[in-house]
Amino acid sequence: MGCTRVRVTKAGIVRYQALYFDARGRLRSAGTFAKEKDAEKAWREAESKIRTGHQWDPQRGKQRFRDYVEKKWLPNHIMEANTRQDYTSALYKHIMPYFENMKMREIYPENVQEWITWLKARGVGPRRIQYCKVSVLNAIFTTALRDNIVVIHPSRGIKTDPVPEKIRKIITTEQFDAIYRNLPDADSQLLVETDIESGLRWGELTELRVKDLDFETGILTVSRAVVELTRKSHPEGKRFLVKDYPKNKKHRRFKLSPQIVAKLKAHVEAYALTPDDLFFARRSPEAVPAHLQAVDESPTFIAPNGRTYTHGTITAYNLGKCKCDRCRRAYADYRAKRRAEGKDRPRRPRVVDPDPHISANWFRHHCWYPAREAAALNFKPRVHDLRHAHASWLLAGGADLQVVKERLGHLKLSTTEKYLHSLPTADETALAALDKIRSGPARPPAGQTIRRDELKAAEEEVARLRAVIADLTIAQHTKSAKHLRPA
Template sequence: MGFTRKRIGRNGTVRFQALYDDVKGVRQSAGTYATEKEANKAWQRAEAKLAEGRLGDPRRGRQTFKTYVEEKWLPNHSMEPSTRESYTRHINLHLMSEFGPMKMRDILPEYVREWVVKMQRKGASPRTIQYCKASILNATFTTAFDDQVIFLHPSKGVKTPTVPRKPRKIITAEQFDRLYRALPTADAQLLIEMSIESGLRWGELTELRVKDIDLDTRILTVSRTVMELSRDYHPTGGRFLVKEYPKDKEYRRLKLSTQITEKLRTHVEAERLADGDLLFVYRNDDGPKSRPRQPVDPDELGLTEPNEAGRRYKHGTMTAYNLAKCRCGHCKNSYAVYRAKRRADGRDNPRPPRLRDTDGHIPRDWFRRQIWDPARTVADLGFKPRVHDLRHAHASWLLAGGADLQVVKERLGHSTIATTEKYLHTLPDADETALKALSKIRRG
């Protein structure tokens, strides 16, 4: 229990200090006052506020969702930095405007259901709604329920829109060869071939170092991954954070083919890489610059859609680019040819290349925009695979080739074999055996 202590200063002035014990039994001061009455009120206020933080006290539920999330839950909830960044972004975008001002004890399941409907009306995707509800709200309210901040779990049992599971489209060996040939540099080709040969995740692939591969036994050890973060969520304000364990939190070892191992050996020797050096390094430029194609006869290209004034212009001309605001490939190329000619005549100075802030790791978005997307366009595969889809292709190719399911599971670092089973029969010719069996019976 708190109390008041009388204090006399050097000049004889009498003051009263308010004292109380915190939850750990440590004596604390609530301030010094001119009268004993003020001091008594001060330690009583401090004890009342302290009581709000004790388990079982209903006053704990008076704090708002915003206060609880920003001051209690987010700072003290253990999670990966990338997860914290994602959670914070989704909370600020989708949750705080709805639940922020509400007291924790006043949030009921009906309000969570209303929020789901509002999100649908705003056009949010089912996946976003499910992520916010199942991952963020559930975790927040579960912690609050366990800590007796609330006595009803508001999001438990609340339904969200169905997220359809679309069939995976797996890149075939022929399509991969076309994509491989379209890559602009030998370094990019080696990185992508390593991806399809190993099935590594992007963070594991770009954190590979020479010491991780035994070039004699062809054994690759996956022991780390790298995350790319905003500066606000990086412990030291950087951009790349290396974790000393992969996503599945277990080291794993896998064997590489002879041909990719020899390519890696040649790469290591040519670049004179040491054991601790990254195998794949960002080259500190903004990627290969595409040159404008030769101009095409506008008479062969037809006319643009009408602009606001109802006028149409020939594709592949500067007037179509400026007045019709057409951004088709021909009109954009016309603008590129025009700018290139001005630079060649000395009338324009090109902007200096933008340098990325990196410690040598390859930024994911840079690789996608400067390397992957242009190569994918040139290859013209009929669909748009991501770099991560090469991991799916690795699993599908292994299983289609007769590899053991458990071996593939361990190779990819899946937590359950059910995840690996999803890659069975994903290639275009996977159902051929079933069709042959059906045809055999029908022919009788």
């Protein structure tokens, strides 16, 4: 049961504070008023809302945006680890500097609109503004509205600049072969080929283990994924977090082609992998079989700057930018010798992460980008574009749309439909039909004529057949009329 407390200010003014008990039995204030009846009305309304499940505490709306986000929303909002990392980055870079000191109940739609203008003035792109508003800010105020911290949703209905959907450019088979030939070693080639053959996401591909593939049937089971995080965002301070489910939280099974299954089986035998080992992992040079190592037997090489350097020298490592085993070893021996002589201050030992998962950033810069540049394509495809190419190639080859959807793990069929007619040759049928209409009715080939007597004979035969059909129709109607005539 609530009550009213009399309070006297320092100036001697009598005020009345409305007190009520919340759902947890704690005594809370519903406000301070000049009249006793107003205070009694306030605590009764507060208790009524608690009984109906619509608790309202005006004091909660006074908390500042930063306090609410850091103490209530961010620690308790359920989301994926990589989503939390992205939200936190956008929050502290684009949202918090504007709203941090504002009280939650004092943030209105006009403030959100001013914030969008503020971001545009700072050079933030439309796509990033849309992400911050739609994904992050909307999620914060949706939760605040649900918890009765604010009475309106200030960011709902606020428009941002349109973000046009980019035209998806699909890798052709020739372009893929050009990149494949320029990859540095057999392991990276097998990884890329498995990606184009399966359409797996990077996190699913790099978490693929030997036990996930049935070599007898060629059936691949996708049941896990790995995400790469900063050590601050990882719950254990590591870099890679393995999830027991792929994206959309749905396991899937599909079949691989016999040729890629045979290559994966040979890969397993070459490295003597166990069922729990990763197919693709960071391995030391000593662990790579001799027949899989890409060794440059030539003593010299031509660097990107146009000069010739000798392998196994400091100059080749520093100026030639060569990072082969011989050049790396020469540089390491040189630094070790100087440290032993006391000429260089030893640097702090680097912490080596024992996790065998392949970093997406490392693969891009050490394998994919160099191969892409060497292929000299007219655009710059990403590693993720191999997944797009997998879907487009299947649909262009006549695969069922529902089957492709299940292979890719899409939730909606409309997502898979985006890959229809995405190859450069997809419009050739339409162009052929257009050309057929524009060229008019078919004409006999050059040098070929139709004889007049043949044409006349054909016309007479058509006329004869029409006469026969007309006689049969008249006879049938006459017979029907006699049958229906009364006796």
